[in-house]
Amino acid sequence: xxxxxxxxxAVWAIYRFEMARFMRTAVQSVxxxxxxxxxxxxxxxxxxxxxxTTIDGVAYGAFIVPGLIMLSLFTxxxxxxSFGIYxxxxxxxxxxxxxxxxxxxxxxxxxxxxxxxxxxxxxxLILATAxxxxxxxxxxxLWMAAFLGLTAITFCLFGFILGVWAKGWEQLSLIxxxxxxxxxxxxxxxxxxxxxxxxxxxxxxxxxxVYLISGFRWSFYGTADVAVGNSLAMIFVFLxxxxxxxxxxxxxGYRLKN
Amino acid sequence: xSPIIAITNxxxxxxxxxAALKNVSLSINRGEIFALxxxxxxxxxxxxxxxxxxVNPSSGTVLADGHDVVRDYRNARYKIGLVPQELTTDAFxxxxxTVKLSRGLFGRAPDEAYLEQVLRDLSLWxxxxxxxxxxxxxxxxxxxxxxxLSHAPDxxxxxxxxxxxxxxxxxxxxxxxxxxxxxxVTIILTTHYIEEAEDMADRVGVINKGELILVExxxxxxxxxxxxxxxxxxxxxxxxxxxxxxxxKLALKPGGHELEYSFDAKAEHGGVxxxxxxxxxxxxxxTDLRTQQSSLEDIFVSLVSxxxxxxx
Numbered sequence: 001x002x003x004x005x006x007x008x009x010a011v012w013a014i015y016r017f018e019m020a021r022f023m024r025t026a027v028q029s030v031x032x033x034x035x036x037x038x039x040x041x042x043x044x045x046x047x048x049x050x051x052x053t054t055i056d057g058v059a060y061g062a063f064i065v066p067g068l069i070m071l072s073l074f075t076x077x078x079x080x081x082s083f084g085i086y087x088x089x090x091x092x093x094x095x096x097x098x099x100x101x102x103x104x105x106x107x108x109x110x111x112x113x114x115x116x117x118x119x120x121x122x123x124x125l126i127l128a129t130a131x132x133x134x135x136x137x138x139x140x141x142l143w144m145a146a147f148l149g150l151t152a153i154t155f156c157l158f159g160f161i162l163g164v165w166a167k168g169w170e171q172l173s174l175i176x177x178x179x180x181x182x183x184x185x186x187x188x189x190x191x192x193x194x195x196x197x198x199x200x201x202x203x204x205x206x207x208x209x210v211y212l213i214s215g216f217r218w219s220f221y222g223t224a225d226v227a228v229g230n231s232l233a234m235i236f237v238f239l240x241x242x243x244x245x246x247x248x249x250x251x252x253g254y255r256l257k258n
Numbered sequence: 259x260s261p262i263i264a265i266t267n268x269x270x271x272x273x274x275x276x277a278a279l280k281n282v283s284l285s286i287n288r289g290e291i292f293a294l295x296x297x298x299x300x301x302x303x304x305x306x307x308x309x310x311x312x313v314n315p316s317s318g319t320v321l322a323d324g325h326d327v328v329r330d331y332r333n334a335r336y337k338i339g340l341v342p343q344e345l346t347t348d349a350f351x352x353x354x355x356t357v358k359l360s361r362g363l364f365g366r367a368p369d370e371a372y373l374e375q376v377l378r379d380l381s382l383w384x385x386x387x388x389x390x391x392x393x394x395x396x397x398x399x400x401x402x403x404x405x406x407l408s409h410a411p412d413x414x415x416x417x418x419x420x421x422x423x424x425x426x427x428x429x430x431x432x433x434x435x436x437x438x439x440x441x442x443v444t445i446i447l448t449t450h451y452i453e454e455a456e457d458m459a460d461r462v463g464v465i466n467k468g469e470l471i472l473v474e475x476x477x478x479x480x481x482x483x484x485x486x487x488x489x490x491x492x493x494x495x496x497x498x499x500x501x502x503x504x505x506x507k508l509a510l511k512p513g514g515h516e517l518e519y520s521f522d523a524k525a526e527h528g529g530v531x532x533x534x535x536x537x538x539x540x541x542x543x544x545t546d547l548r549t550q551q552s553s554l555e556d557i558f559v560s561l562v563s564x565x566x567x568x569x570x
Contacts, residue, residue, distance in 0.1 A: 020355065
């Protein structure tokens with residue numbers, strides 16, 4: 001009996017296994033990010049936002065919704081995808097993945113697919129939570145779904161690379177919390193970069209997160225800090241870089257195989 | 259019949275410069291139990307790692323049932339099961355979930371009846387809903403075996419399968435290994451328990467410092483290399499070995515009641531008979547005799563130490 005050309009059983013087994021872990025730790029995986037984001041709405045949207053004027057004609061509480069969803073998508077996407085592969089390295093169970101008749105891309109499809117599913121579930125939950133606090137409108141729902149999906153895939157691929165790269169738990173949390181979160185805060189999650197002085201606005205344009213948040217916000221309210229085409233192009237650049245990174249990892253066996 | 263595993267000129271040099279395998283060639287016959295012996299750091303686990311896809315070879319080829327483990331890894335790995343040395347398990351998962359995952363990973367459709375049989379055979383069925391972290395070390399070892407068997411492999415690698423396992427479980431595992439062999443599964447095991455290899459293996463390979471020192475049928479190996487000892491219980495004690503028996507280089511045990519004759523099982527055809535005849539001629543009476551053959555462990559130790567001396 002020959003091995004199948006596409007090992008669908010393996011992809012499905014990994015996907016189901018990862019999703020079962022997600023469901024088993026639902027309080028930590030789902031409730032915590034939803035609660036944290038709700039607190040942002042309460043503090044920035046209701047308490048502080050009620051004293052602020054609108055931005056680009058959008059109430060402040062509603063203005064920050066896309067940025068908060070993106071923040072959650074970035075950090076949770078990175079964490080979920082990196083944890084899935086890192087824990088296999090940490091416990092040593094990765095031997096089974098490496099010795100199984102599964103291709104690199106099937107493995108990525110399973111792990112990243114599960115992480116993307118988790119991230120999108122979270123994004124939708126946060127969106128639903130936001131609708132309880134602020135009046136929402138989504139002008140371009142298909143584009144919103146596209147931005148949500150592409151960003152989730154990109155950051156989950158990034159998370160997979162992070163999980164392979166990390167040698168310890170500390171390194172695992174280094175990128176999400178020391179790099180991505182500050183870049184998101186400084187990337188227009190809570191304000192329009194047009195509110196910045198010209199010099200700092202120019203500097204901020206070097207922050208890649210700006211393009212992701214701006215595009216996503218455009219899908220809600222039709223206003224953007226940068227051209228939507230630039231946002232899409234930036235997402236595709238990230239996606240290609242991450243795909244190339246994953247390809248290189250499996251070609252060289254970097255931190256997976258001796 | 260073509261070998262089920264064919265390893266040709268396999269070398270592995272790690273980034274640190276350590277040469278773990280040096281031009282190793284080895285064929286494993288279909289349906290046999292092959293024991294790979296060697297001291298710590300000899301290269302056993304690296305060899306298994308390469309065949310199973312966990313370690314990249316530096317050069318050389320490995321065919322598993324005719325499939326190159328690098329170029330045609332999918333078909334090669336499809337046939338292989340591995341029980342690694344370390345107890346690496348998903349501690350928070352149940353036995354059933356982890357075994358199901360393993361079967362899926364190896365491209366098999368779900369088959370609950372088969373998995374139930376595997377778990378029953380390993381006395382794990384009653385523990386199927388338990389989290390692995392709650393199991394004893396011996397039970398975790400059984401889970402590792404169940405995972406490896408979950409896709410019904412044709413080739414099973416057991417890397418130190420009974421390390422840290424109690425005697426009862428060890429015997430259970432030996433029985434299980436024999437049963438698998440009877441079903442046609444080829445088994446390659448590494449072990450520190452020489453008696454395990456002596457008891458179970460059809461052929462034995464000895465590896466040391468990355469080199470395969472020998473591969474031999476176990477019985478032939480023991481016949482070729484085994485030292486035998488003949489001990490004769492004398493009717494009357496002696497103070498010295500009679501000069502008429504000098505050519506046999508006998509040792510007189512303290513007290514003078516026992517004579518010991520050490521001989522090579524292969525080279526000394528006729529030595530025992532000639533000795534007994536000569537003793538009768540000179541009137542030396544013995545009341546009892548016993549022979550003892552050196553174990554595989556003795557052979558292994560002598561091979562490894564001889565190789566070590568040769569290199570030093």
